[in-house]
Amino acid sequence: MPKVKVKRKGVSLDMTAMCDVAFLLLTFFILTTKFKPNEAMPVDTPTSVSDLPIPDADLITISIGKDNQIFFGVDAQPTREAILKKVAQEKGLTLNAKQVKNFMLMDNFGVSIAALPAFLNLEGPELSGFKQPGIPCDSLVNELSGWVMQARYANPKSRIAIKGDKATDAKIVSKVIATLQDQNINRFNLITGMEAKPMAAGL
């Protein structure tokens, strides 16, 4: 018996539509993506029902880690340079160009002023492996106050955001708030994650 000749058909299908969708999505993600900044200290913020967006520019961020270490950061690089120069001048520190450049590239930092020059000499893996102890903010040595003051001189429009970890002691946050209030800063933002608003509440 003769074999039935099966006609071979190519299995190629039209992939134009699929390709279109793929690239459409790709374009969307490329345009909306914003890379996570390389954080010196991970902060797991608590959630709230508040839905105000964070101001995009002129932001001073005070981060507080879960071990109560305080970090300070300013968003704009020129402001960072201005702050560092002012503080260095005030405290009699001499910093070379490389140290200033290193400082400008940091999103935030958490070392005392005394330890700052040595810290700014670190590079690459040394820097990422360094555990920053946080900025002192006691009643005796309150360096945070100085940094905030210089940051506000450098950019009077700045707003202050406090980014605390869930496990931070409320005591430390109160201390930071008190520091700000001493400079007559009474409005600030607490950075939180999103949470769904519960139904049927309120007066």
Place this chain on the structure above:
Amino acid sequence: MAEIADDGGGGKKGKKKGGKKNSTKVDMTPMVDLGFLLITFFMLTTTMSKPKTMELNMPDKTITDEQQDVKASQTMTVIMGKDDQIYWFSGVTAKEAQEKDLLQKTDFSADGIRKLILDETKKIGYDQEKKLYKIIIVIKAAETAKYKNMVDILDEMHITGSKRYAIVGLDDTEKELIKKYEDG
């Protein structure tokens, strides 16, 4: 001879007739592969939920003439302690709460502090003249409280629509009270 002439004169028409039809289909598989690879990459690296903020206004310390006396009968004091516990008393001063043992315990659930705030607000009443609820909620954080509790309680203020609240430090009577409760 005629053929050659035909070829030349006929031009394109003649060529098309005899020419082999080339397929215009391109194999798009690698392109799609690459597309999806990049999509996966961007999807995984992107931070979708942008963090939000909560605005906090504290009273100006330099202005002292605006300070008003707060009647104890209109205040509800909420003290946050360790392990997400809340201690509260309403309508009395800390001293009275200590003497009469009025301190009560609750938590951050919807039936906990939220319900209490709403109940107390209704109990203390509405001021027709000033068009606001008379209640003033005094928020205090004990030494053992976490930052999360602070955000949560501010959130409750937001949810219940309480407009008059203040974050205040603990005084000695309250410290004593909380210590007694937390130690057992």
